[in-house]
Amino acid sequence: MRKVSFPFVGTANIPFENLMRAFGNDVILPSRPTKETLSLGTKYAPEFACLPFKIVLGTYIEVLEKGANTLVSTGGVGPCRAGLYTALQEKILKSLGYEFEMITLEPPSRYLKDLIQNIKKLINVKLSFKDYIRIAKFIWKELQLLDKAEKLSHKVRPLEVKKGEASLAYKKAVDLVREAKDLKELLEVEREIENLFDKIDKKDIDPIKIGIVGEIYVLLEPSANLEIEEMLGDLGVYAERSMFLAGYTFYNAIMDLFRRPGEMDVKKEAMPYFKEMCGGHGRESVGNAIIFAKRGFDGVIQLSPFTCIPEIVAKSILPRVCEKYNIGFLPVTLDEQTGKEGLRTRIEAFVDLLSARKKKNFIKGDAKNGALFGY
C-alpha cells in the first residue's frame, strides 16, 4: 500500500490528508517543522538553497524515516527555482539511500497528461462520479473554513482585551475542522467558529493595518516566518496576508486549466512597475502592495527567503512603489539563521514608526516614507 506524505504548509495538511485518505492511501502525517527539521534540511541541502527548500527537505527525511514511500509535492514551470525542487530533492534523498516514489503535481495548463497520470497513481480505490463530487465539495469547504478561521483570528487578535484568546480560539477552530467528518458537520463547524471569535472581548480601537506580501511558503507556514502574524497581532496590529490557501488553489489548479491567468487585478496593478512575469510571486508582491495601499493600509511587510530570486526583484521595486503610495515598507529576509527576537525588535520599531506617522503625519529625514532599511 502507498504510504503517502507531503510537505507541511500551514493548515493545508488537513484537507490534503483527507483527500489522500479518501483516495484510499495510507497517510504518514508530516509534523510541524521544528529546529531539528530545519537543521536536517540544512545539512543535506546546498548552501544557497532557499529556506522553503531546506524545511521541505528536512520534512521529507523525517517522514521517510517514519516509513513513507511516496512523496507528493507540486511542481511549476519556472523561471522560479521552486519548479525544480522535487527533481533535486529526489536526487539528494536517493543519494542518501532512501527508497521512495516522488510524485510531482505539475500545473494543468502545460502538463495536463502528466498531471492526470500522476493523480491516477494516487487513486487506489474505486470511486463513482458522485463520490468525486462529494470529496471535492468537502475538501473545498475545508479549505474555505481554514482560511476563514485564520482571517478571523487576524481580525480579532489586535482587538482582544485578554492577550492570547484569539490564538486559543484559532487553535480550537482548526481542531474542529480537523475532526469534522462530512460536509454537514463542516457547516456546523462554520457557525461554531464564528461563535468562538464572537465570544472574545474586544476593544473598540482602529488598529494600525499592515499588509504582508511575499513568497508563498514563508507566507503560509508560520514556523517558517517565525509566527510573524501572531507577533503583529500581539502588538495590536491588524495584519492581512496577500495569499490564502483556498484562493491560491483556485487560481493555480482550476483557473490554470482553462489557461486563465490568475489574479488579474493584482497583475494589472503591478504592470507599470513590473513589466515581465518573472516567476514565483514577485509580481504579485508588488501588485498586492499597491492594492493594500489603495485600501488604506499603513504599511507593507515583504517576507522573502534568502536568495529567493523573484522576491529580490520585487524588493528592489517595492521601495519606490511604497514611496509613491506613501505607505511604510519593511523587507524581512528569512533563513535558517534568522532569530525570533531580532525580528520582533524590527517589527516593534516598524510599528512604532507607523503609529507615530499615523498620529501626526510626521515627515522628517529617513522616517519620511516609513521605510526601514539596513536591518
Add this chain to the structure above:
Amino acid sequence: MKVGVPRTLFYYAYSPFICSFFEELGVEVVVSELTSKKIIDEGVEDAVSDACVPIKLFHGHVKNLLNKVDFVLVPRLVSVNDESTFCPKFLGLPDMLESSLPDFDNMLEVRVDTKGKRSELFKTCLKTAGTLGIGFFKTLRAFNKALKNYEEYKRKFREGTIPYLGVESRDKNSDVIIGVVGYPYILYDSYLSLDIIKKLISMGCHVVTPEMLAEEEKRREDLKLRKLLFWTFSNGVLRASYNFIRENKVDGIIHVTAFGCGPDFIVDKLLELECKEKNVPFLTVTLDEHTGQEGVNTRLEAFVDMMRIKKARKEAAVS
C-alpha cells in the same frame, strides 16, 4: 548618436552581435570600462542588497555610462531558444534599474523573446533600430553583418581562443585539462573572476569552458533530469559539464559561481552529485565583491596539484 553597452551580463555572451549591429547602423558604441573596484562599489551602493554580484555590477556599469552616452542598452532577455528562459533577475532587470536608479532616464530597453527564431530576432532588431530612427534596409544589412560576426566569434571560441581575455586556452606544455564552468559574465570578467582562467593557464593547465562546445553538441547531452532546467545559461553549463565528464575530456572540473546566485545552487548540486558518481575531481569557487585573490590562488594550486598526483598515479597503474 552614442549607445552605451554595459560590460557585464549579456555583454559576455552576445556582445559581438550587439556591438557590430549598432556599429553597422552608424551608431557609436561606447562600452563601459573594464570592471574595477570603483565600478563594483558604485553598483553596491544602489543595487538591492540581496542581489548577486553580477546584478550589482550591472548597476555599476550603467552608472559608468550614464553621462557619456545618449542611450544605455538594457536588454530584457526572456528567451533565445524554444526550451528555456533566463534567470528572473534578467527578466526583471529593466524594472529593477528603474527603481534603484531614479536618475536613469535614458534607458534603451529591448525585450528579447525570440524563442530561437531568427525572424523574431530580426523583428526585435528592427524595432530597436526604429526607435533610433533607422530604416529597414540599413537594419537588414547590419543584422546580417552582426550575425556573421557572431558566428565568427563562436568559431574562435570553439578553436580554443578566449576573445574576451585574449588568451589561448592551451599552452604547449599543459599537462592537465580542467573544465572551468560557469556563466560567461563571471568567467570572462577578469576582475570578478580574479583571473582564474589566466591563472590556471599560467599554472600549465589546459582550460576548457562551456563556450568551447558547439550548441548542437551541448543539446545532445542527456541531463538525466525529468525536467530541463528553466534557465538558458544554466542548461549550457550543465550540459557542457556532463559532456566533459562523459567523454573523458577533462581531469577535473571547477565550477565558478557568484554568491547568492539563485539558479546555481541547483546546478552546483547536480554537478557535485554527477562528479561524485563518475569520480571526477570537483571544486566550487564562490565569488562575491569581497573575495580575496590569495585565498582563491591557494585553493586553485591545491586543486591542480591534487589532479596532477591523481593523474600520475593513474598512469603509473596503467604502465
